Every structure is written in C-alpha cells, then in structure tokens.
Amino acid sequence: MFLRVQIILLSALFFGCSTSKESESQQTLKKEQSAVETSAPKEEERIILFFGNSITAGYQLDMDQAFPAIIQEKIDSLGLNYKAINAGLSGETSAGGKSRIDWVLRTTPDIFFLELGANDGLRGLPLDETYKNLQDIIDAVKKENPEVEIIIAGMMVPPNLGDDYSKEFQQLFPKLSKENDAIYIPFLLEGVAGNPDLNLRDGIHPTPEGHEIVAETVWDYLKPLLEEE
Structure with a gap:
C-alpha cells in the first residue's frame, strides 16, 4: 500500500515539474546559473556536480535548503576538500539535460550525480530515447573527466502507463548504472514520499526537513567515495 502511495505521489511530483510555469523554470535556471558561476572551486577542491530536476533544484526553497547544500555542510564538517554544485532545474527532461550539459561542464566534476528521466516517463516518451539521452549525458561527463565517479538516482512512474512500460522504465536506471559502472540509488525520496509533514502544501515537493532526509x-552512497581519497 505504501509503495502505491509513493508511486502516486511521484506521479504528481513529476507531472507538476513538467507543467510548471515558464517563469518558475526561468527563475530556477537563473539560480542554477548563479550557483555554477559563483561556485568557482579553489584549485585543491574536488567537485561534486548534482544534475537533476526539481528535487535537486529544491523547488520553492532557497538553494541552501536543498539537499546538495546539506551535503556541502556534511562535507565541511569533516574538513574534506569537496565542493557541491547544484545544477538542478525544475521540469527538466533527459533531452533538456542533454542540451545543457556542455554549458554545465564548464566546471569539471570529480563526482557526477544524475537525477533525470522521470519527466520523460510521465509523458510516456519512448524509453530508448530517454536511455540514449541519459547515456549521452554520461558520455559527455566522462569525456570531460574519464576518472569521474557517477551516481544515478532511480525513479518510478505510475502504473496507468501500462505494466510493461512501468517495468521497463524502472529497469532503465539500474541497467544504466551497471553499464557505466555507476552507483545506483533505487529511491531518492525514501522516507519522504507519502509523509505530509515532510512535503510542501502541494503534497509533492519536500520541505526543508524532507530535504534533510534526502540528504x-x-x-550513505556518497560518503564512501569521499573517504576513498
């Protein structure tokens, strides 16, 4: 029953992201551009680039309340030379991510966190195209830094798209992770989806407290990579 609630809420989440007003997307893009442009790392700092949609962007929140900023606080508390950059954009699709990845890669990441594809699924787009777009994004990142570590966040789509489509969609992310030797997070909103106390009034997007749990x-997946250095 809880899984069903999660799927329904995820449907609303990404549908809301894909139909957000243009002005909201423009505002988020400006925040993203500002974050990248003002986050020039020190020479000794290594870069963690968070590339995704409204969850990564911190929909309706200040960027310092979104989970990438909370990750930065954890990094700083350990005295590690890593800088987290939030390149999330509300409403982003895999095709949109592919179109802007070269601009984002003006800063070369050492760790790349990919959280895209769910908006494709909610629109019922061909999954071979989604897979290709995500692979092209990964290829662009690897071209910039062949030694990059990659983390991929898996997503779900509602069953109304058909069992075959839903199953194929869910299999897309672990397959992409395996073929790229990437770390796979099965469900980014674990412990958050379905809890009204951890989501905004829309019942869709995480509150600051929800982002704490996402972080x-x-x-849990990121820290071992940092400790390897």
Whole structure:
C-alpha cells in the first residue's frame, strides 16, 4: 500500500515539474546559473556536480535548503576538500539535460550525480530515447573527466502507463548504472514520499526537513567515495 502511495505521489511530483510555469523554470535556471558561476572551486577542491530536476533544484526553497547544500555542510564538517554544485532545474527532461550539459561542464566534476528521466516517463516518451539521452549525458561527463565517479538516482512512474512500460522504465536506471559502472540509488525520496509533514502544501515537493532526509539517503552512497581519497 505504501509503495502505491509513493508511486502516486511521484506521479504528481513529476507531472507538476513538467507543467510548471515558464517563469518558475526561468527563475530556477537563473539560480542554477548563479550557483555554477559563483561556485568557482579553489584549485585543491574536488567537485561534486548534482544534475537533476526539481528535487535537486529544491523547488520553492532557497538553494541552501536543498539537499546538495546539506551535503556541502556534511562535507565541511569533516574538513574534506569537496565542493557541491547544484545544477538542478525544475521540469527538466533527459533531452533538456542533454542540451545543457556542455554549458554545465564548464566546471569539471570529480563526482557526477544524475537525477533525470522521470519527466520523460510521465509523458510516456519512448524509453530508448530517454536511455540514449541519459547515456549521452554520461558520455559527455566522462569525456570531460574519464576518472569521474557517477551516481544515478532511480525513479518510478505510475502504473496507468501500462505494466510493461512501468517495468521497463524502472529497469532503465539500474541497467544504466551497471553499464557505466555507476552507483545506483533505487529511491531518492525514501522516507519522504507519502509523509505530509515532510512535503510542501502541494503534497509533492519536500520541505526543508524532507530535504534533510534526502540528504541522508544520498550521503550513505556518497560518503564512501569521499573517504576513498
């Protein structure tokens, strides 16, 4: 039953992202551009680039409340030379991500966090195109830094798109992770989706407290990479 609630809420989440007003997307893009442009790393700092949609962007929140900023706080508390850059954009699709990845890669990442594709699924787009777009994004990142570590966040789509489509969609992310030797996070909103106390009034997007939990989920997968250095 809880899984069903999660899927329904995820449907609303990404549908809301894909139909957000143009002005909201423009504002988010400006925030993203500002973050990248003002986040020039020191020479010794290594870069973690978070590339995704409204979850990464911190929809309706200040960027310092979104989970990438919380990750930065954890990094700083350990005295590690890593800088987290938030390149999230509300409403982003895999095709949109592909079109802007070269601009974002003006800063070369050492760790690349990919959180895209769900908006494709909610629109029922051909999954071979989604896969190709995500692979092209990864290829662009690897071309910039062949030694980059990649983390991929898996997503879900509602069953009304058909069982075959839903299953194929869910299999897309672990397959992409395996073929690129990437780390796979099965569900980014674990412990957040379905809890009204952890989502905004729309019942869709995480509150600051929700982002704290998302950050903990990400940290479990990210921290071992940082400790390898």
